[in-house]
Amino acid sequence: MDKEDFFRQKSKSAEIQIKRLNREVDSLKTQLQRKTKTIDAQERRLDTLADALKEAEQRTESSKHLNQKLQNSQHESKRYRTALAAAFKLIDDLKDKTTIAELLAQTDQQLLGGAPKQEPDTTAAASPEDSSDEYYIRKPVTRKYPEGGIATPRRPVKREREGDWSSEDSDERPLAKARKLDDRILRNITPDE
DSSP states (O other): OOHHHHHHHHHHHHHHHHHHHHHHHHHHHHHHHHHHHHHHHHHHHHHHHHHHHHHHHHHHHHHHHHHHHHHHHHHHHHHHHHHHHHHHHHSTTHHHHOOHHHHHHHHHHHHTTTOOOSSTTSOOOOOHHHHTSTTOOSOOOOOOOOTTOOOOOSSOEEOSTTOOEESSOOSSSTTOEEEEOTTOOEEEEOTTO
């Protein structure tokens, strides 16, 4: 074999090797592109998850705040219900004239702007928790109110111990009631207590 054939053989084998290496390079480039796309997708997913985590933390914080508000409002509600029940126990003739359920129904009607209820023939019954509640006084009495009317007190408000009766509340002491206790001390019972 002469030199020319030798170099021709070498050249062919080098060309074959170059083609094989080029195919490997193309394959590696394709793999690199796939890996790059996968990494980009994972980075986008990581960013999305980080945003979702921030939103979840904000919702958790908001939920804690709302839960705290709910607990505070439940505490205030229980406090006022206790005060109302105490007022019913302290004022002798009040429980004969109205019930907590009636007062709640009147309050609901007034808070709704005096709009007539769907069924104006009866007052709203106490909620199920009211009937088993320790503050429940007696069963509600059905009462008819005029169409579109607002419930008004059925009894005059006693001004002082002297026996003056008036149909209006005092502006200076709204909803205050003078009451003589066992030790003969005059005391004002107000809704704030």
